[in-house]
Amino acid sequence: MKKKKKESKKKQKVVKKLVPKAGLALKNEFYLDASWILSSIIESKLRRILTLMTNEHPGLGLGLQKCLTRIRLLHRKVAHPLLVKHFEIRLIDEIRAWTNHRNNIYRDLIDTHISLARIKKMAEEGIILYQELNTAYKNFKKDWTKDLVKDVSSQVEPDEKTA
């Protein structure tokens, strides 16, 4: 049991540690590295959303693209009203487009010269997308915990009445 607790704490810390690292990479104009770190932060955020939605951890095998597809599917099915409320399809599609764009740049890097301005633009777009996702996630979590509290209090009240 103790081991499990430690693991979950570590996982939370990883995201917290990654954010300043992405910032440091950005500051030193390592835009490729910054975008790489950003995508792993976005991925972990999406995984958390999936964990909350499906009540089980999606596993490490699920990459960023797969996470996006699954969230899009849940969104279409209206699996949860809060998911539809806070995460716009537009945002999910924009993140998907960004990852595709990033992958294309990585592929092109092998054959051709990519201008710094293009890589910089990609990193900046990633930051803005992450910020949007982060605020959406925060609002989603707020409403999620509110709902949880409501559910718990509604379960407790009838018991008290019978007592």
Next chain:
Amino acid sequence: MFLPRLNQMKRLPEITTGDFLYHYYQKRSSSFLLNIYNAGITATENDIHKARVDLKKLFALFSFFEMIGFDLSKNGDPQEIFHDVYIAAGKIREIQMNLLYIEKLERNDPELELFSSYLKKSSKKRTKQFIQSIIRFDEKQLNRVRGSIKKGCRNIKTERIIDICDDFFQLHSDRIKKYRLKTTKTENIHKIRIEMKKISEVAGLLKLLRVDEFVEKLISALNQTEVFIGEWHDRVVLYKSIDSFIKKNEKSNGRIFMTLESVKKDVDKETEDLLKKLLPESDNVVSIIDQIPFLKKA
């Protein structure tokens, strides 16, 4: 049994006041760097606020160190290094505070929605500027400043720091008195706020060096005043922002904003109320500084 072993053990070097002062500065500057890297990515109000608080504390420490006699302006004013970052972060913070106020109103009004979407749009623009300012921020210059602080901290004694604290409090409380005597213009209150922040940071440093009931009293009075001044400043910024938004739209579209005008009036009223509360509080801080026993050296 254990005594000889204890004697064999190497004794840790004693921490001098200079070391303490240097590490205090280092803690602040590294916390600023961490927060700025965080804020560059997240741009959340919390991270930006933390980075700005650290910066204000660093500014206070710089003026304190200069009073001690450290040669910080050898390579130019140390505050200039942070200028762009500070301004860019401040603008985002102002937008975020305005958005928070509008959200708290919980009104579904098209005018308010238009205003908040305008704020969100400008926030995106400012975030890009903030990222640029972080990229431009020169850490080498910060390292140079750190070097001269390290040099200055070598032979400093606690008594000297307390003496300088004495002068520092007196100087800044005199400035507050001066601004207080002038008209209650926004600029003057803002200057009082800056002076208070400086006193607050140095009082925090002094508290770590010497436990004193007067210093604690001063810190609690400062905290209370800073809360009021902070709220007052947020209202002033919101008022200006609504005003410029209305003027801009009236010129281009000729549209009249009834709800925003009423919100503006409310904000103005709140500003006046807060001003009435904060002025006696700032007087209280000045009177506490006058009362502190070690300040009366005569």
